[in-house]
Amino acid sequence: MSLLVAEGVTKRFAGITAVDDVRVALNAGERVGLIGPNGAGKTTLFNCLLGLLRPDAGSVSFDGADITRLPVYRRARLGIGRTFQRVELFSGSSVRDHLLFAHRIRSGTGALWKDVLGLGLPKPAEIERCDALLESLGLSGTGDEPIEALSLGQSRLVEVARALMTQPRVVLLDEPSSGLDRAETNALADTLARIQAEQGFGLLLVEHDVELVASFTERTYVLDFGKLITHGLTPDVMRDPEVRTAYLGDFVAGTP
Ligand SMILES: Nc1ncnc2c1ncn2[C@@H]1O[C@H](COP(=O)(O)OP(=O)(O)O)[C@@H](O)[C@H]1O
Numbered sequence: 415m416s417l418l419v420a421e422g423v424t425k426r427f428a429g430i431t432a433v434d435d436v437r438v439a440l441n442a443g444e445r446v447g448l449i450g451p452n453g454a455g456k457t458t459l460f461n462c463l464l465g466l467l468r469p470d471a472g473s474v475s476f477d478g479a480d481i482t483r484l485p486v487y488r489r490a491r492l493g494i495g496r497t498f499q500r501v502e503l504f505s506g507s508s509v510r511d512h513l514l515f516a517h518r519i520r521s522g523t524g525a526l527w528k529d530v531l532g533l534g535l536p537k538p539a540e541i542e543r544c545d546a547l548l549e550s551l552g553l554s555g556t557g558d559e560p561i562e563a564l565s566l567g568q569s570r571l572v573e574v575a576r577a578l579m580t581q582p583r584v585v586l587l588d589e590p591s592s593g594l595d596r597a598e599t600n601a602l603a604d605t606l607a608r609i610q611a612e613q614g615f616g617l618l619l620v621e622h623d624v625e626l627v628a629s630f631t632e633r634t635y636v637l638d639f640g641k642l643i644t645h646g647l648t649p650d651v652m653r654d655p656e657v658r659t660a661y662l663g664d665f666v667a668g669t670p
């Protein structure tokens with residue numbers, strides 16, 4: 415059964431329909447891509463799935479329950495983890511504190527102010543989980559580093575680690591390749607593929623970068639001007655002439 419489903423989702427902003435009657439579904443443990451040119455509506459749909467935006471029509475469900483009206487933190491507690499297009503790290507904190515903070519918010523232990531002030535001491539199990547995650551993401555040894563000391567590629571992985579601290583059943587990533595060069599993007603793809611295989615969460619990868627999506631998703635949805643123009647097995651979608659010529663242009667035409 416599909417775990418996370420958007421059904422007939424429509425979202426309008428003054429004058430434009432950013433997402434138009436879209437259905438996407440993510441099964442447990444599956445790797446799915448959502449691609450489309452800039453302005454296609456990817457982030458808008460992503461935000462509807464997360465609860466940052468309320469759709470004007472349609473519904474979102476998780477594990478069979480309607481979550482259309484649930485706020486972001488309630489969805490997170492159900493097991494929906496995410497990272498954003500922009501890195502959202504709190505400067506001044508260490509990598510480890512950053513991850514522990516995320517964990518506290520999600521699990522609802524301790525008052526927020528206590529965590530911010532560093533008064534709530536992390537439990538050994540939390541620290542262990544944090545360091546194990548850093549290690550499996552190739553970031554071992556960075557736990558005590560200030561967050562600003564990391565490269566953009568590493569910060570992106572910290573964002574992934576932050577999402578994984580809460581042991582989500584699905585992880586939604588919005589343009590993790592943004593700002594990275596090709597080598598950094600490839601490294602990110604390898605790490606993501608490895609940790610997904612290890613942990614088995616469902617993964618929805620929202621991306622402008624088609625190569626990243628092609629490299630490790632099983633199925634792909636294609637959005638353009640807010641509409642779903644096609645979806646299917648990733649290799650088939652990548653070969654689709656309509657997708658190649660009309661929507662992805664030379665970028666994909668150059669790939670085998
Ligand atoms: N908060 C907003 N207010 C008004 N228009 C928006 C807002 N967010 C997105 N849009 C518009 O919706 C369309 C889809 O944007 P977006 O979902 O960010 O696309 P993508 O992530 O695929 O690049 C664009 O035309 C964008 O300008």
Ligand SMILES: [Mg+2]
Nearest residue numbers: 456457499589
């Ligand atoms: Mg976007």
